[in-house]
Amino acid sequence: MPDPDALLDRIRRAARQEQFLDIVSAAEATRRFRAALDLRPLPAEMVPLAASLGRVVARGVAALADAPPFDRSSVDGFALRAADSAGASEAAPRRFRLNPEVLACGVSPAIEVAPGSATAIATGGVVPRGADAVVMIEQTALEEGPEGPVMLLSRAAAPGQCIAFAGSDIARGEALLRPGTPVTSREIGMLAAAGLAEVPVVRRPRVAVLSTGDELVPPGAPLPPGGIHDSNAAILCAAVAEHGGEPLPLGIFRDDEAVLEAAVRRALEAADLVVMSGGTSKGAGDVSHRILARLDPPGVLVHGVALKPGKPLCLAAVGTRPVAILPGFPTSAVFTFQEFVVPVIRALAGLPAREEAEVAATLAVRTPSELGRTEYVMASLAEAGERLRAFPLGKGSGSVTAFSQADGFFAIPALDQGAEAGAEVGVRLIGTSRPPDLTIIGSHCLGLDAVLEALAAQGIRGRTLAVGSLGGLAAAKRGECDLAGAHLLDPASGTYNAPFLAPGLRLVPGWRRLQGVVHRRGDPRFEGLPGPEAIRRAAADPGLLLVNRNAGSGTRILLDGLLGGARPPGHANQPKSHNAVAAAVAQGRADWGVAIATVAEAYGLGFLPLADEHYDFFLPEARAARPAVQAFLAALQAPGVRARLAALGFAPA
Numbered sequence: 001m002p003d004p005d006a007l008l009d010r011i012r013r014a015a016r017q018e019q020f021l022d023i024v025s026a027a028e029a030t031r032r033f034r035a036a037l038d039l040r041p042l043p044a045e046m047v048p049l050a051a052s053l054g055r056v057v058a059r060g061v062a063a064l065a066d067a068p069p070f071d072r073s074s075v076d077g078f079a080l081r082a083a084d085s086a087g088a089s090e091a092a093p094r095r096f097r098l099n100p101e102v103l104a105c106g107v108s109p110a111i112e113v114a115p116g117s118a119t120a121i122a123t124g125g126v127v128p129r130g131a132d133a134v135v136m137i138e139q140t141a142l143e144e145g146p147e148g149p150v151m152l153l154s155r156a157a158a159p160g161q162c163i164a165f166a167g168s169d170i171a172r173g174e175a176l177l178r179p180g181t182p183v184t185s186r187e188i189g190m191l192a193a194a195g196l197a198e199v200p201v202v203r204r205p206r207v208a209v210l211s212t213g214d215e216l217v218p219p220g221a222p223l224p225p226g227g228i229h230d231s232n233a234a235i236l237c238a239a240v241a242e243h244g245g246e247p248l249p250l251g252i253f254r255d256d257e258a259v260l261e262a263a264v265r266r267a268l269e270a271a272d273l274v275v276m277s278g279g280t281s282k283g284a285g286d287v288s289h290r291i292l293a294r295l296d297p298p299g300v301l302v303h304g305v306a307l308k309p310g311k312p313l314c315l316a317a318v319g320t321r322p323v324a325i326l327p328g329f330p331t332s333a334v335f336t337f338q339e340f341v342v343p344v345i346r347a348l349a350g351l352p353a354r355e356e357a358e359v360a361a362t363l364a365v366r367t368p369s370e371l372g373r374t375e376y377v378m379a380s381l382a383e384a385g386e387r388l389r390a391f392p393l394g395k396g397s398g399s400v401t402a403f404s405q406a407d408g409f410f411a412i413p414a415l416d417q418g419a420e421a422g423a424e425v426g427v428r429l430i431g432t433s434r435p436p437d438l439t440i441i442g443s444h445c446l447g448l449d450a451v452l453e454a455l456a457a458q459g460i461r462g463r464t465l466a467v468g469s470l471g472g473l474a475a476a477k478r479g480e481c482d483l484a485g486a487h488l489l490d491p492a493s494g495t496y497n498a499p500f501l502a503p504g505l506r507l508v509p510g511w512r513r514l515q516g517v518v519h520r521r522g523d524p525r526f527e528g529l530p531g532p533e534a535i536r537r538a539a540a541d542p543g544l545l546l547v548n549r550n551a552g553s554g555t556r557i558l559l560d561g562l563l564g565g566a567r568p569p570g571h572a573n574q575p576k577s578h579n580a581v582a583a584a585v586a587q588g589r590a591d592w593g594v595a596i597a598t599v600a601e602a603y604g605l606g607f608l609p610l611a612d613e614h615y616d617f618f619l620p621e622a623r624a625a626r627p628a629v630q631a632f633l634a635a636l637q638a639p640g641v642r643a644r645l646a647a648l649g650f651a652p653a
Contacts, residue, residue, distance in 0.1 A: 023304040025414075026339070026374060029315060032301045033340060036317040041179075041350035042203040042272065049191055052183045055201035056244055056350045060453050061177040065195035066583050067170035071127040074162045078140060078151055079103070079131035080118040082572060085157040093152040097145070103128065118151050127163055129545065129589050132573045134162035159572035166587070170194045171579030173602050175449035178456040180352050182244075202350035204246040208267035209236050212260060212278040212288065213328060216252045232277040232326070232333045239334070243342050244349030245273075257287040264291055268318055272348060275341060278328035288325045292316045306414060308375040310336040335376060335409075352459045357429045359408075361390040368418040378406035379427055390427050406430060436463035437628035442472020442485035443554065444577065445615050446598060447511050450644040454635045460628050468576065470552035476618040477502050482629050484618040487513070487554035491561045496554070496614035506624065508617040508633065509653030511645050514597040515558060517608040518585050526592065531610040532562060538592050539566040546570035547581050547590035554613055555581075559594045562610070579603075598649040612651070 024032070044058030073079065080096055088094040096118035099111045103121040109128035113119055118135075119128055127134065134157075141152040170176070176194055177187060183199065191199055216230040217223055230252055237247035248271055253260050267274045276288055292300050295318045302315040309332035314325035324341050326333040342354060361381060369375040379390040393406055410425040412418060419425060437460045440448065444466035452462040464485075467475070472484030490499035501507055517534045519526040525544065526534050538544045546568045549556040553576070570590055575581060581593040582603040600607040623629055635641050642652040 022302075023306050023311070024302055025306050029302040029305045029313070030340065033315045033317075033322070033344075036298050036301055036320065037322050037344065038320040039344065039347040042205055042348050044200045045203050046198045046200055048198055049188050049196070052188060052191075052199045052201060053185065055183050055199075055204070057177045057179055057181040057183065058200040058202045058350060059179055060175055060449070061191065061196065061199060063170045063172055063174045063176055063194035063196075065170075066167035066172045066579060067193040068164050068166060068168070069583075070166050070587060071584065071589060072164045072166075073103075073121045073123055073125045073127055073134045074164050075134060075136045076123050077121060077135045077137045077162065078118040078153075079113055079121045079125075079127055079134050080153075080157065081113060081115060081131060082133040082157045082159045082161065084116055085133070085135070085153055085155075088153045088156045090154040093141070093154045094156075095145075096151045096153060097147065098142075098149040098151055100148075118153075127589070132159045132163075132570070133157040136162065160574055165575040165580045166583035167577055167579035168575065171577055172583070173446060173579070173599070174444075175446070175453065178449075178453050180350050180456055180459075182351070202244075204244060205272040205345055205348035206248055206270065207240045207245045207345060208248045208250055208271035208274045209233050209240070210250050210263060210267060210274070210276045211252045212255060212276055213252070214254050216278075218252065231330055232328070235330065235334055236275055236277065236326075236337060239337060239342070240275075240345060243345045243354070244351045245345045255287060257291065260287060261291045261294070264288075264295070264323075268295075268321060268323075272321065273341075273344065274321070274323045275326065275337065276324070277326040277333045289314050289316075292318070292323060292325075305336075306373045307336070307339075308370060308373045310339070311373065313340065315340060331378070352456075352461065358426045359388060359429060360424055361388040361410075361427045363410075363419055363421055363423045363425050364389045364391045366418060366421045367392050367412065369412040369416060371417050372414055374414045375412045376409045377412060378409050381407040381427060388427070390425055436461045438462040438483070438632060439465070439481045440483045440485060440617075441465045441467055441475040441481040442483075442618075443469045443487055443615070445485060445513070446648055447513075447615065447645050447650045448485055450648060451632065451635050451641055454638065454641045454644075455628075455631055458631060460631055462628075462632075466577075468550060468552045469554050473500055473502075473618055476505055476620050479620050479622060482620070482623050482626065483508070483632065485510070485615060486618060487613045487615045489554050489557045489561070489613065491557065497616045497618075501618070504621050506619045506621055508619050508636070510614070510616045510636065511653055512612045512651040513615055514609055514611075514649070515555065515594060515613050516597060516600070516610045517592055518582055518595045518600045518603075518605045519592045519608070520585060520588070521604065521606045523591070523606065526606060526608065529608060531608040534592070534608050535559075535562050535610075539563055539568040542569060544569065544591045545589075546573070547584040547593040548572070548574045549581065549594065550574045550576045555594050558611065558613065596649075601649070614653075615650075616653075 085094050099117050099119040101111050103125035105124040109126055113128050113130035139155045143150050211230045211233045215227050217227045219229045233249055237249050240247040253263050289303055298317050300316045305313045312327050313336045316323040322344050326336050378393045381388050408427040408429040410427050469486035469488045472486050475481045476484035486497055488497050488500050517531050548571050578595040578599040581595045582599045584590040585593055586603045597607055645652050
């Protein structure tokens, strides 16, 4: 038997909640609704790649393997030393003795490419030790020499020609996906290439969808007199799925208070969010708001919004579980769902705020509006010369097609009685995307991934383009990016980055990274030596093979200064990342190189410290005031980001 005191308390609470159309603004309705909810993303779950399509990444995903995992030939041809090809021409071809092996895909090289020799290699084959270039078979000819087959080369090769270096596409430890990233076929392919079989995704919010009204009939069923097909459930379920939710269509319920209350209670047990359409306007059959008043607090938060369409919207919460009762008319239901419910679904699903774009247009016809309510008018757009013109659809809140046919909508403020023909309006487009909030060009670093992940949690989307420190500096000078990551050493002053500042640029301190000589652990030629001494000895030992870095990188500038003009074997082998250097040493294709400590540790290599390098950012002053740039600068000083950088082995400035 129910507790009489508890029952009396519930009756009192219901009496207080017996409100109807206490009109508030859209902003106030949003504030009340969101304040009552827990809008953190739902817990993560691991799913196989095959099941991840359309899901949302729950936490940062890093590559488990390099792609390609080894230095790979991009063509069918011959692997050789580029220096041996100097001066080759059709009139005077260079001769190479062929090594007795053919490197097809999946074959591990057994023979080092010595000076004057070459090895046949297929597209996708592993580049053998000693080779630093591959020439296309079309540039060669074969003949039989006194000591075996000879390859004739008619065009000189450049170091690195036709080679895809290890990690040049994906580097081990590189951040592949950030929280909030929707998984498409492209992301699935990238994750598979990086060695991942599963991905952590946010659990989809389950959204129960109920339709109420004695007049409703399921689609496909014959219509009785006065009946209408229930289009709202189909539209809403599809919209739930579009925005990262899992729809739970529960069917049609007649205007019976007891039946509907039982259905709502079942929905609250099964779902994270409940959406109903119908039962919001005042009338004998509209009972939904009374049912909510009898459930757990806070109950009804809003019942009536100063909007057209959408005035009778009812928003509530049972505990922290959201409940929305939408108007019954299709355009009103869809519009209020998009404005008030979609942001909640996306937040629970871990998705960023909905992408929206607005264009300026000239209103084609006068559009009257009711004073006192903000009216949103669905419109189609048409080009008129160099301008757009907006044509109101004017089909009313009962239209099923208005939302699907509109290119967007514009607002008529509550204090205006309409908008005149020829007035300029801002049309909010439906279903368009926006560009990234922040573009960073330059040298890549794992620390940068940590900063961008923190920004992603704020809904700020960043794009990075790894072109090297000098490439980033050039882009910043041209105003093509918001920030340029760099670690440029000035040999004359021994100072990083500051000597390279140009007018209109600001230097933003980032963090320090320890650089050193990397080698295979246990190699007696390196173990126990100071870094500079190891370089001196390695440069003098013709049996040791260097893997260098690309010209223009900060690491290359540092190494060239320590080499003092020496050009040890492998000097022309110039991959573009620390990961590619570490991969070459770890796989035995080179014996030593220079990389940062965090990468050496990730690859299980020995590390001989050389110097701290400064990884900083060039910031064009013209972009400094942009909100995304200011958020980036704030993130650099945030305790959580600085702790993450320290955990990665970096020293924040």
